[in-house]
Amino acid sequence: MDRADIVHDNFLRRVAARDLPRGKPPAPGLTPTEAVSLYRAQCLSRALDRTSRAMQKAGTGFYTIGSSGHxxxxxxxxxxxxDDIAFLHYRDAAFQIARAGQVPGQTIAWDMLLSFACSSEDPTSGGRHKVLGSKALMIPPQTSTIASHLPKAVGAAYSIGAARRHPPEHRALAQDAIAVCTFGDASLNHSTAQGAINTAGWTAYQSIPLPLLFVCEDNGIGISVPTPKGWVAASMQHRPGIKYFSADGLDLYETYAVACEAADWVRRRRKPAFLHLRMVRLYGHAGADVPTTYMSRAQVEADEANDPLLHSVRLLDQAGALPPDEALAIYRETCARTDRIAAEAVTRPHLKTTEEVVASLIPPKRPCRPTNGPEPEARAACFGADLKAQGEPQPMSRLINWALTDLMLEHGEIVCMGEDVGRKGGVYGVTQKLQARFGPDRVIDTLLDEQSILGLAIGLAHNGFIPVPEIQFLAYLHNAEDQIRGEAATLPFFSNGQFANPMVVRIAGLGYQRGFGGHFHNDNSLAVLRDIPGIIIACPSTGADAARMLRECVRLAREENRVVVFLEPIALYPMRDLHGAGDNGWMTTYPAPGERIALGEIGVHGAGRDLAIVTYGNGHYLSRQAQKVLADGHGVDARVIDLRWLAPLPEDALLEATKDCGAVLIVDECRRTGSQSEALMTLFAERSDLPAARVAAEDCFIATGPAYAAPLPSRDRIVAAALALAEGGK
Structure with a gap:
């Protein structure tokens, strides 16, 4: 027999025979009405697990990681x-069902069965996934998380205190709310969990408010790998800054009493706590998993004998809340009702077309208060002597700094965070003076952990802030890329646009730093970002463009709920000259605060028709040098097109800007494999008759020392490729 059927039959038989497991008497706290209500939630959770398996066998359901034992x-x-925001473990159907009982008007069984059936009427994901989650219940949907939701739970908890000091326009969480995140004992060992827990303790140790309840559901095994006995307690009992609580998760009354104690401690003290619940896992990991292939039958049967529903029947009886025969009747009726609802849910419509599936990738816009830019008096007080300097040409790094200053003056909900962004002002000085201007609440020096930096941003966005996190170097993103791919970018998709976490992620990157850092500080690969659906990637190449584009990026986040990556070419931060020493040809003056470059608007330099050079970032700088050499030395009249926006690719604008040219040369400083040039070559092959070629970096890491630029495009390589292409065109 299937283990689910065995557990079901055991429950029916043992309750009828009054053969209930032993345990402590019920702890005080729950009224009889409350206890019966929670038992009903437990029964519905169990019934949904059984029904989901039946639906999968019938081909009408698609996900069977259940909550039995939890x-x-x-x-x-x-x-x-x-209203306590909850980021849930995938085994927490009982949590969602019980919370639905706290909010009037919920139809939780129907809603969850629509999700199991992947119906387009599913009120959470719109048929895109079987997820726990609900806007009405303040549960952002999660997919199959392996602790990846913990960093944003830390961020959400931090945002509650931050919102007291700087209330954002779109504030979502109450001042005295707390955040809760739940996860399994195996996930506790993941680096993401350890980073989030460490960040919570690190923050609380400094007496910074962080009202967060970690809940570890310890069933003793991660798929097939046992958790060492006592490991969770040993690793968490003495963590600095975090209060440890534990309870028997099989005991409804004890769990409630200790959870109340832990939640009250977090709410009153505004500090994190860790609630360790001992549980069992029934049925195996998921529908296809057979636990007896890696556990002894005796172990499996011992867990089944400890069924928490059996414990609940005993406790309810001992408390005088519900006799066993009535408990059994509730269980039978719940199973039958769940099957009836499922029979209707599987008939409801599904997503069918590409358009329907992708409709939620881009979240809906949100209404925002109009702003007229920073006030002149505020600007004068904030900028001081810098205000006069804004009329003179400056390098990119300084213009980005001024743009951030103006944006933070205009929008009080903007919060910057990252390693060294505050007191030091960033490794390259881009955020200098910002902390002095706006305070440590809005310019946060974080600990050295990219997952926590992005998690902080995601959590802040959940509470209405506009986060501007900084990743110090592009290569460092790889430590935390799933926070963008698996968390930030997927939230609108899996919530059918009901939740969003807008932000502008500033990343310093790309190559051409002279002899510094090798591949860690000269990382020239954007592949990890380019394949994330729904995000925007911006890459300026001049200071004026950087200021205007950054303003558009903040607008996209603030008004359109978008996740934006703002990639800043490090080598161009200090760049002054273009063609010769002292010409100051690459410096620009600071654009007036209201000026923006709209998403998809490209830059065109020159009107030459012999050749169009399509490029971005450092490639734009080199191509402008090559443009002069081609004209002065070879009579080739070229125009240079700066992409500016790398995702979504401005395809129509590019085709329009190149249609009257003889050929197209793509200059891409990223590696040939996985670079933007691949998409651009495809675009021109599919939608244009123009001859096209590319100059890209070699598939190699960047060396430190004099050979730093050897694998990268150069002015001379661009000139040579342009001449070959122009000659071939003729």
Whole structure:
């Protein structure tokens, strides 16, 4: 027999025979009405697990990681408020069901079964995934998380205190709310979990408010790998800055009592706590998993004998809340009702077309208060002597700094964060003076952990802030890329646009730093960003463009809920000259605060028709040098087109800007494999008759020392490729 059927039959038989497991008497705290309500939530969670398996066998359901053995989470939900934002483990159906009981008007069984059936009427994901989540219940949807939701839970908890000091326009969380995140014992060992827990303790150790409840659901095994006995307690009991609580998750009454104690501690003290719940896992990991292939039958049967529903029946009876025969009747009726609802849910419509599936990739816009830019008096007080300097040509780094200053003056909900961004002002000075101008609440020096930096940003965005996190170097993003790919970018998609976490991620990157850092500080690969659906990638190459584009990026985040990556070419930060020493040809003056470059607007330099050079970043700088050499020395009249926006690719604008040219040369400083040039070559092959070629970096890491630029495009390589292409065109 299937283990789910065995557990079901055991429950029916043992309750009828009053053969209930032993345990402590019920702890005080729950009224009889509350206890029965939580038991009903537990029964519905169990029934949904059984029904999901039946639906999968019938081909009408598509996901069977269930919550059986973790039904004690209903008590945790009851210990919290429904406006406490909850980032849930995938085994927490009982939590969501119990929370639905706290909010009038919910139809939780119907809603969850629509999700199991992947119906387009599913109120959470619109048929895109079986997820726990609900806008009405303040549960942002999660997919199959392996602790990746913990960093943003830390950020959400931080945002509650930050919103007290700087209330954002779109504030979502109450002043006295707390955040909760739940996860399994195996996930506790993931570097993401350890980073988030360390960040929470590091923050609380400095007496910074962080009202966060970690809940570890310890069933003793991660798929097939056992968790060493005592490991969770040993690793968490004495963590600095975090209070440890533990309870028997099989005991509904004890779980509620201890969860209330932990939640009250977090709410009153505004500090993080760790609630360790001992549980069992029933049925194996998922529908296709057979636990007896890696566990002894005796172990499996021992867990099944400890079924939390059996414990609940015993406790309810001992408390005088519900006799066993009535408990059994509730269980039978819940199973039958779930099957009836499922029979209707599987008939509801599904997503069918590409357009329907991708419709939620881009979140809906949100109404924002109009702003007229920073006030002149505020600008004068903030900039001081810098205000006069804005009329003189400056390098890119300084113009980005001034743009950030103006934006933070205009929008009080902008918060910058990252390693060294505050007191030091960034490794390259781009954020100098910002902390002095706006304070450490809005320019946050974080610990050295990119996952936590991006998690902080995602959590802040959940509470209405506009986060501007900085990743110090492009290569460092690889430590944390899933926070963008698996968390930030997927939230609108899996919530059908109901949740969004807008932000502008500033990343210093690309190559051409002279002899510094090798591949860690001269990383010339954007592949990890380019394939993330729904995000915007901006890459300026001049200071004036950087200021105007950064303003557009903030607008896109603030008004359109977008996740934007703003890639800043490090080598161009200090660049002054273009063609010769002292010509100051690459410096620009600071654009007036209201000026922006719209998403998709490209830059065209020159009107030459012999050749169009399509490029971005450092490639734009080199191509402008090559443009002069081609004209002066070879009579080739070229125009240089600066992409500016790398995703979504401004295809129509590019085709329009090149249609009257003889050929197209793509200059891409990233590696040939996985670079932007691949998409550009494809674009011109599919939608244009123009001859096209490319100059790209070699598939190689960048060396430190004199050979730093050897694998990268150069002015001379661009000239040679342009001449060959122009000659071939003729």
């Amino acid at each position: 039904e004690g989470m209903a008590a945790v939900a009851h210990a919290l408020r429904p």
